[in-house]
């Protein structure tokens with residue numbers, strides 16, 4: 153299973169989290185976020201990572217030019233669109249950056265959102281389901297209603313996000329079978345400052361599930 157730890161801002165934490173077993177690190181390229189990192193900060197963090205992990209830039213409402221500029225300069229291997237980007241926008245981005253994994257995030261306010269996902273299947277590689285919050289785009293710590301997602305079975309891979317923690321991840325994975333999970337505030341001391349004890353615990357718990 154893919155395990156993405158999102159909202160990395162500190163070089164030493166990026167390396168350590170990769171060492172602990174994360175398969176993907178997320179970098180918030182949304183200026184209004186408390187976890188925002190500049191192009192230069194991403195370059196500094198990425199330079200220190202010796203393991204092969206997916207490097208995911210999270211954008212919301214950015215235009216094609218901005219994304220096309222930052223991706224090659226930072227070495228990002230994936231782009232996560234976390235705003236209201238249309239299928240058409242995803243198509244253009246995929247054409248512009250064909251070798252970059254394109255992840256479209258959906259903030260699930262109600263069941264209708266799930267119905268609106270299918271037009272994206274042809275243009276994105278991966279989906280991500282996150283919790284809805286009226287003021288915050290992401291990193292909210294709110295969980296989704298997992299029970300309502302038991303029938304969610306898209307034809308492409310998907311990440312479960314939203315309020316996952318070392319304490320509730322087993323419960324989530326008992327009910328749902330995503331391709332990957334995404335955690336941010338559930339393994340943090342404060343926004344952008346990861347709690348490595350919690351990250352370590354997460355991987356210990358996931359290893360226990362694997363061993364069963």
Ligand SMILES: O=C(O)c1ccccc1NCC(=O)[C@H](O)[C@H](O)COP(=O)(O)O
Nearest residue numbers: 158185289290291292293314315336337
């Ligand atoms: O994390 C942010 O600050 C953020 C800001 C703007 C857009 C997206 C953002 N995060 C996206 C993520 O992929 C988070 O990992 C996801 O929302 C889950 O966060 P959490 O509920 O804290 O685990």
